[in-house]
Each structure stands twice: as C-alpha cells, then as structure tokens.
Amino acid sequence: MKKVRGYLNSIIIWAITGVLVCLTGLLIFFFISYSKTLRETEQKESYDKYYAMISTDSKSSFWQSLYKSTFEAGKEKNAYVDMISENLSKEYSETELMEIAIASGVDGIIVEANESEEMTEAIHKAYEMGIPVVTLNTDNRKSERISFVGISNYELGSEYGKLVLSMATSKPFPDESIKVVVLVDANADDLGQNILFSAMQETIENASKVIVKPIEMSMFLVDESSNFSVEESVRNMFIENRNDLPDIVVCLNEIDTTSVYQTVVEYNNVGLVNILGYYDSEAIIKGIERNVIYATISIDANQMGEYCIDALSEYWEFGNTSQYFVADVSVINSSNVSTYREEEENEDKAP
Amino acid sequence: MKTKLRNLPLQVKMMGITLSVNLLVFMINIVLLFSINSMADKIDTVYRANLELNELSSSIKAVQDNMTEFLNTKTSDALEDYYKSAQEFEEKVEDLDSSVSEKALDRMQRSIKNMSYIYLNEVEQTIEAKRGRNVEKYRERYDEASKLYGYINTYIYSLNNEQFKENSENYRGLVTSFKRFETAGNLIMIVVIFANALLILKLTEQLIRPLRNLKGVADEVAKGNFQIASLPVEAEDEIGVVTKAFNKMVVSIQDYIEKMRKSAETERALKEKELKMEAHLKDAQLKYLQAQINPHFLFNTLNAGAQLAMMEGADRTYEYVQVMAEFFRYNVKKGEKTVTIGEELELVDNYIYILNVRFSGEIHYEKEIDSSLLNVPMPAMILQPIIENCVNHGIRDMMGEGKIKMSVYRLDDVACICIEDNGIGMDKETIEHLMNGTPISSSKKSSNGIGMDNVMARLKLFVGSEDVMSVESEGENKGSKFRIYLDIKETDDV
Numbered sequence: 001m002k003k004v005r006g007y008l009n010s011i012i013i014w015a016i017t018g019v020l021v022c023l024t025g026l027l028i029f030f031f032i033s034y035s036k037t038l039r040e041t042e043q044k045e046s047y048d049k050y051y052a053m054i055s056t057d058s059k060s061s062f063w064q065s066l067y068k069s070t071f072e073a074g075k076e077k078n079a080y081v082d083m084i085s086e087n088l089s090k091e092y093s094e095t096e097l098m099e100i101a102i103a104s105g106v107d108g109i110i111v112e113a114n115e116s117e118e119m120t121e122a123i124h125k126a127y128e129m130g131i132p133v134v135t136l137n138t139d140n141r142k143s144e145r146i147s148f149v150g151i152s153n154y155e156l157g158s159e160y161g162k163l164v165l166s167m168a169t170s171k172p173f174p175d176e177s178i179k180v181v182v183l184v185d186a187n188a189d190d191l192g193q194n195i196l197f198s199a200m201q202e203t204i205e206n207a208s209k210v211i212v213k214p215i216e217m218s219m220f221l222v223d224e225s226s227n228f229s230v231e232e233s234v235r236n237m238f239i240e241n242r243n244d245l246p247d248i249v250v251c252l253n254e255i256d257t258t259s260v261y262q263t264v265v266e267y268n269n270v271g272l273v274n275i276l277g278y279y280d281s282e283a284i285i286k287g288i289e290r291n292v293i294y295a296t297i298s299i300d301a302n303q304m305g306e307y308c309i310d311a312l313s314e315y316w317e318f319g320n321t322s323q324y325f326v327a328d329v330s331v332i333n334s335s336n337v338s339t340y341r342e343e344e345e346n347e348d349k350a351p
Numbered sequence: 352m353k354t355k356l357r358n359l360p361l362q363v364k365m366m367g368i369t370l371s372v373n374l375l376v377f378m379i380n381i382v383l384l385f386s387i388n389s390m391a392d393k394i395d396t397v398y399r400a401n402l403e404l405n406e407l408s409s410s411i412k413a414v415q416d417n418m419t420e421f422l423n424t425k426t427s428d429a430l431e432d433y434y435k436s437a438q439e440f441e442e443k444v445e446d447l448d449s450s451v452s453e454k455a456l457d458r459m460q461r462s463i464k465n466m467s468y469i470y471l472n473e474v475e476q477t478i479e480a481k482r483g484r485n486v487e488k489y490r491e492r493y494d495e496a497s498k499l500y501g502y503i504n505t506y507i508y509s510l511n512n513e514q515f516k517e518n519s520e521n522y523r524g525l526v527t528s529f530k531r532f533e534t535a536g537n538l539i540m541i542v543v544i545f546a547n548a549l550l551i552l553k554l555t556e557q558l559i560r561p562l563r564n565l566k567g568v569a570d571e572v573a574k575g576n577f578q579i580a581s582l583p584v585e586a587e588d589e590i591g592v593v594t595k596a597f598n599k600m601v602v603s604i605q606d607y608i609e610k611m612r613k614s615a616e617t618e619r620a621l622k623e624k625e626l627k628m629e630a631h632l633k634d635a636q637l638k639y640l641q642a643q644i645n646p647h648f649l650f651n652t653l654n655a656g657a658q659l660a661m662m663e664g665a666d667r668t669y670e671y672v673q674v675m676a677e678f679f680r681y682n683v684k685k686g687e688k689t690v691t692i693g694e695e696l697e698l699v700d701n702y703i704y705i706l707n708v709r710f711s712g713e714i715h716y717e718k719e720i721d722s723s724l725l726n727v728p729m730p731a732m733i734l735q736p737i738i739e740n741c742v743n744h745g746i747r748d749m750m751g752e753g754k755i756k757m758s759v760y761r762l763d764d765v766a767c768i769c770i771e772d773n774g775i776g777m778d779k780e781t782i783e784h785l786m787n788g789t790p791i792s793s794s795k796k797s798s799n800g801i802g803m804d805n806v807m808a809r810l811k812l813f814v815g816s817e818d819v820m821s822v823e824s825e826g827e828n829k830g831s832k833f834r835i836y837l838d839i840k841e842t843d844d845v
Contacts, residue, residue, distance in 0.1 A: 009553055009560075010557065016546050017550065021375075023543065024379055024382070027379060027383070027539060028382055046451060047452065048451075049451070050458065050461070080453075082455075087455045087509055088505055089505065089508055089512055090505045092505075099498070100462070100466070103465065103466040103469045103502060104465045105461075105462075105465035105466075
C-alpha cells in the first residue's frame with residue numbers, strides 16, 4: 001500500500017515537472033514562432049520587374065479592375081505593377097506621373113495615353129531611358145510606345161451601331177426621327193473616336209432598309225481635361241437641350257455612362273432617354289437591371305491586363321512585341337444581365 | 352544515479368528542490384522578459400524609419416537650398432556647402448532599399464533612390480552649367496532639378512505618411528499582442544506558481560514520508576508493541592540514519608526485554624527450588640517428630656500404664672496417666688477438625704492438671720464460663736497453645752504463685768474467650784510480633800510444635816477476619832491478657 005502511494009507520488013511529481021517543462025518549452029516555442037511571424041512580415045518577396053501604371057481616373061472601377069488584372073498577370077511573371085498615383089499624397093498629371101516613373105527607373109510603363117504632344121514627348125523620354133511603354137485603352141500613335149492594348153474602335157462602333165438598330169426596331173420613339181448623341185472626349189485625338197463614329201454610322205446605314213424612322217447621329221463633346229468636368233458637361237447637355245433631348249445617348253467611357261445615368265434619373269427622363277453604356281461597373285449593371293441603361297459594352301479587363309504584361313515581358317525577353325493587342329468586347333443588356341451577375345459572383349467566390 | 356541522489360543529505364535535497372523550482376520560475380521569467388523586450392524593440396523600430404525619412408528630407412532640402420544659393424551668389428562657400436550636402440544626401444540615399452516587394456514602402460524607397468540619383472546628376476549638371484556660364488542650360492537644368500526635387504519631396508512626404516499609417520497599424524497590432532502576451536505571461540506565472548507549490552508539497556512529502564512512517568512506528572513502540580517489522584531505509588540521508596538507529600534500537604530493546612524475562616524466570620525457578628527445599632525440610636522435621644511421638648503408640652502405652660496403676664491401686668498415678676492419655680488422644684483425634692469451646696476447655700483442664708502434676712500445683716487455674724457458649728465452634732488446638740505460651744513465657748520465670756484465669760462470656764453476638772495470667776507480661780514488640788503472626792524465635796524450641804503464629808493464622812482463617820484476637824499487657828510483671836472473639840453459630844454436630 002505504502003509502496004503504491006510512493007509510486008503514485010513520484011508519478012505526480014514527474015507529471016508536474018513534465019507539465020512545467022512543457023509549459024516552458026511551449027512558451028519558448030510560442031515566442032520563437034511569434035518572432036518568426038514578425039520577421040516573416042518583414043521579409044520581402046522580391047520581384048524581378050517593376051512596372052508603373054498611370055491613368056487619369058485611376059479610382060474608377062474600370063481602371064481599378066484593369067489594374068487588378070494587370071497586377072495579377074504581372075505577379076505570375078514575377079513583376080510588380082504599381083499604380084503609382086495611388087501612394088502619392090499629391091495629384092499629378094499623367095505626364096508628370098510619366099516623368100516620375102521614368103525618374104524612378106521603373107522597368108516598364110503602362111499608361112492610359114492620349115494623342116497630346118506632351119504624352120508623345122513623355123513616351124519619347126521613356127524610350128530614351130530604355131523604358132518600354134504600353135498604352136492601354138487609349139493610344140498615342142505618334143509615340144515610340146511598344147504596344148497598344150485596347151479594344152478595336154471599329155468593333156466597338158459596330159457593336160454600338162447594332163445596339164442602336166435593335167433599339168430603333170424594338171422600341172417606340174415618339175419623334176419623327178431617332179436622335180442619337182455620341183459623347184466624345186473633346187481633348188482626345190479625333191481619329192479613334194472618328195473610327196468608332198463612322199463604324200456606327202456604317203452599321204446603321206447598312207441596315208437602313210429595316211429602319212422605320214430615320215436615325216440622326218451627332219457628337220457631343222465632353223470636356224474631360226480636368227477633374228469633375230465630365231459630370232458638368234453631361235449635366236449641361238441635359239439642361240441646354242431640355243426641349244430637344246436625345247433619344248439615345250452613347251457613352252464611350254465609364255464616367256460618362258455613370259454621369260448620364262445619374263442625370264437621366266435625376267431629371268426624370270427614364271424611358272425618354274436611352275443609354276448605351278461602356279464598361280460593367282456595379283452602378284452600370286444596376287442601371288441595366290433597373291432598365292435605365294439599355295445596354296453596356298463589357299470589356300474583358302483580365303484579358304487586357306494579361307496583354308499588357310505579355311507585351312512588356314515579350315519586350316524584355318525578345319526585344320520587341322506586337323504593336324496591337326485587341327481585347328474582346330461583349331454586350332450586356334437586360335436579357336443576359338442576370339447570367340452575367342451569376343458569373344461575377346462565382347468569380348468572386350472562386351479565389 | 353537515482354540511489355546516489357537519494358543518498359544526498361536532507362539539506363542538499365531541500366536546496367535542490369527550491370533551486371530547481373526557482374530555476375524554472377527564473378527561466379520562464381527570462382523568456383517572458385526577453386519576449387517583452389524584443390516587442391519593445393519592435394515598437395522602437397516602428398518609429399525609427401520615420402525619423403530617417405525626415406532626415407532624408409532635410410538633407411535633400413539642404414542640397415536644393417545650397418544649389419539655389421550658389422546659383423544666386425556663385426560664392427565658393429555655397430559651392431562647398433553644396434558639395435557637402437550632396438555628399439551627405441548621397442550617403443543617405445545609398446542606404447535606401449532598392450528592392451521591389453509587396454510593400455509600397457519598399458517600392459517608394461526604390462523610386463526615391465532612383466529619382467535622387469537622377470536629381471543629383473541634374474543638380475551636378477546645373478552647377479557645371481552655372482560655372483561654365485551657360486545660362487540657358489543651367490536654367491533648364493535648374494527647372495528640371497526643381498521638378499525632380501518636388502517629386503522626391505512628394506514621395507518622401509507620401510512615404511512618410513504611408514509609413515506612419517502602416518506603423519500605426521503595426522503599433523496597434525504590437526500593443527494588442529503585447530497585452531495578450533502579458534496576460535498569457537501572467538497566467539503562465541500563476542500556473543507555474545501553483546504547480547511549483549504542488550511540486551514542493553509532493554517532493555517534501557516524499558522526503559518526510561519516512562519520517563512519518565518512523566513516527567507511526569515510534570508510536571506503536573511507545574504503546575509497547577515491539578512486534579513490528581523493521582522500517583525500510585529508503586535513502587542514506589539523515590532520515591535514513593535515524594531510521595536505521597531506530598530499527599537497531601527496537602531490536603536491542605526487544606533483546607533486552609528478552610534477557611530480563613529470562614533472568615526473572617531463572618530467579619523464580621531458584622526461589623521455587625528454595626521453597627521446595629524448605630517444605631521438604633519441614634516435612635522431614637514433621638516426619639521426625641511424628642516418628643518421635645507416635646500419638647497412638649503413646650496413647651496406648653499410657654492407657655496400659657493407667658491400667659497398671661489401677662491394678663496396683665495407685666489412684667493418683669492412674670488419674671494422672673489417664674488424663675495424659677486423654678490429652679494425647681485429643682491431639683490425635685481433633686488435630687485438624689473444628690471443635691467446640693467446651694471440648695477446647697476440657698483439653699485445657701487436662702493440660703493444666705498435667706502441668707500441675709509436673710510442677711506440683713504451682714499454677715492456679717480459674718474458670719468463669721458462660722455455659723451457653725460451650726457449643727460455639729472453633730478450630731482445635733487453639734486454647735492449649737495459648738495456655739502453654741502463658742505458662743512458658745509468663746508464669747514459669749516469675750516468682751510466686753502463677754495464676755491463669757479463663758473466662759468465656761457473651762459480647763453482643765460474639766463469644767469472647769479471655770485468658771489472663773499474672774506473669775511477667777510482654778513488651779510492645781512482642782505483642783506486635785504476636786499480632787502480626789510472625790514467629791518468635793525463642794518460642795520454637797519450647798512449644799510442642801504449634802506456635803502462636805500458627806494459632807493466629809488458623810484463627811484468622813476460621814473467622815475470616817483480622818480482628819480475631821487481642822493481646823494486652825499492662826507492663827512488666829503485670830501479666831498479659833489474651834482475648835479471642837468468635838462468631839456465635841451453633842454447629843450441627845454438637
């Protein structure tokens with residue numbers, strides 16, 4: 001009996017000692033792993049290439065999603081894509097941002113270009129410094145950019161044309177003729193928009209036999225030179241043409257679309273003014289669901305992002321790359337918006 | 352190893368326990384402190400980066416200012432200042448990180464670094480152009496440099512902001528984990544303290560257990576139970592030594608007791624033997640006496656003598672021999688039986704007659720008897736030895752006429768037999784001897800075998816009480832008085 005007790009006692013003692021030692025060990029282990037995680041957060045994953053992305057409206061969801069896809073595509077190629085305006089406390093113009101990017105010694109620049117002289121000059125400067133420039137969405141054809149990644153204006157124009165036609169045939173319009181206004185950037189080079197416009201016209205004319213009413217097409221210049229000017233321009237259009245509102249407004253970028261949508265709702269012109277949008281932001285998709293926006297053109301942002309990285313990687317690998325990368329476009333309207341949403345949700349869930 | 356540990360002195364063991372427990376607490380403390388320290392360091396580094404950036408900012412400002420100063424004044428002092436500040440700035444820029452990582456901070460640092468090199472180059476060219484008086488060129492360069500200066504400053508400012516933002520977050524995280532760690536540390540300390548207390552309790556219990564066992568066994572021994580198994584010695588420490596000593600002690604006590612018991616036994620045997628010897632001796636003496644005086648033989652002989660005396664017509668001789676024969680017959684017959692007072696008195700009469708014949712009527716014998724008490728039972732051979740005692744010690748040695756008075760009277764429900772003589776009396780010592788029943792050395796020889804001690808003992812046995820006889824003597828030559836008290840109970844056979 002006594003022996004058993006003694007045995008039990010020593011077992012208890014060993015157990016307690018064991019527990020204490022384990023506790024100490026655990027503490028040390030906990031501490032080590034803790035400091036390791038601290039150090040790990042410090043540790044940097046180094047990238048081979050550093051690309052700068054520059055856009056005037058980098059906050060828009062279109063550009064955000066473009067950035068996101070480019071960033072993801074870059075990561076796969078061990079390149080880091082930075083929207084350099086994001087981290088800066090000061091607002092800079094695109095050319096200034098180009099200068100900063102060049103001075104920062106980036107390995108490539110992805111820029112939402114325009115046809116201005118300054119842009120051409122900035123791209124030239126980059127070219128001189130040996131930095132490849134990819135123009136995204138909008139081009140500067142005179143420059144030494146290595147590639148343009150975007151959509152074909154002709155294709156876009158014909159898509160819009162088809163959409164106008166489908167509306168003209170399906171919807172009743174009160175007036176003699178159907179007035180179509182295309183919002184164009186006042187500052188941009190005419191060519192791209194012209195191609196788009198003429199492609200639209202061509203599509204509509206080719207189908208003139210089907211049309212019941214004549215279609216009048218016109219352009220409206222939107223001042224996109226400074227911040228907040230777009231919204232004002234759009235609003236002005238509605239105020240100025242109060243008595244002669246267009247039947248169909250064609251928007252060629254996300255901000256235009258959102259502004260027109262907002263204005264139409266505010267001025268109670270839903271049903272009177274039909275909107276053809278550009279891009280598939282959440283607000284625009286909602287507009288389609290509420291039948292304020294007739295249809296929108298969705299651009300494959302992932303594809304564009306991949307193209308940008310492809311162009312830069314090919315440049316660094318082979319010294320040159322193809323001049324044009326054309327991304328696919330698709331139409332979203334009330335008939336396929338629900339499936340589009342489902343797909344989107346699935347995509348969100350997938351990662 | 353284990354036994355070696357066990358054999359360590361108690362002091363060392365206790366020290367070992369406290370030392371190990373304290374060591375454990377100390378170790379945990381060290382770990383806790385170390386962690387807390389490293390966390391504090393971490394918090395410190397959080398703000399060091401901001402400080403460095405501020406220095407960088409003031410450094411580039413110095414470069415720009417000095418360049419402007421030189422462009423304004425073209426003094427050699429300004430140039431020197433410019434070179435110094437440019438050198439300093441370059442060194443600082445050198446330290447900047449140039450890797451491209453997930454962290455915006457690193458990338459911005461890289462941008463700042465690259466821009467700074469271009470800026471410094473631009474500034475250099477501006478200075479060169481100024482010194483070469485190329486006005487157009489230095490103005491152009493100056494504008495370029497200033498622009499870059501603006502960019503860099505924006506970058507530094509933004510970086511500072513970003514860093515501060517991140518650091519604040521880091522700091523918050525650190526503080527949270529710090530707090531958590533503190534709580535965990537406190538908890539662990541509490542657990543350790545309790546566990547340590549338990550450990551000490553258990554360890555000391557193990558140490559003290561042999562002592563407890565020892566105490567239990569000692570209690571048993573104190574109660575007188577020596578039949579216990581010897582305690583196991585668990586270790587060669589002080590307790591072990593004490594346990595060993597105790598075991599030895601118990602064994603030696605047992606041995607000692609055994610020895611004592613044996614010696615007592617031998618002593619008892621010896622005494623028994625001695626007693627037996629004495630008994631044998633007495634027996635032998637008795638046998639010898641019996642052999643000497645065969646009462647039957649004596650009685651028959653005396654009877655024959657009486658008949659002869661009668662035939663010869665000697666009446667007095669006949670009577671004397673007759674009485675003698677009676678006397679002896681009583682001895683033979685009643686030696687060990689209960690008799691009555693009457694029978695005892697008759698024997699006394701005979702005895703006095705014989706004595707008076709022997710000593711030619713020297714003894715005056717008086718009787719005062721309550722005849723109703725004659726049938727009271729009493730042991731035989733009581734009165735005759737008292738009379739003999741009176742005669743031998745009281746009367747024989749006195750001058751003049753010896754008197755003996757025998758009276759039997761009733762005292763309530765007790766029969767009292769009183770024997771008085773007027774002899775030399777007795778001193779107190781003798782009386783005491785008589786009362787205690789111890790034999791008086793001188794009386795042995797002269798009595799016919801039955802001493803006063805025997806009388807006393809038999810009387811006490813018969814009555815069943817100590818107050819059976821009293822002896823008085825008023826002093827020398829004033830005689831002595833014996834009183835015997837007997838319960839009055841009629842016997843059937845009388």
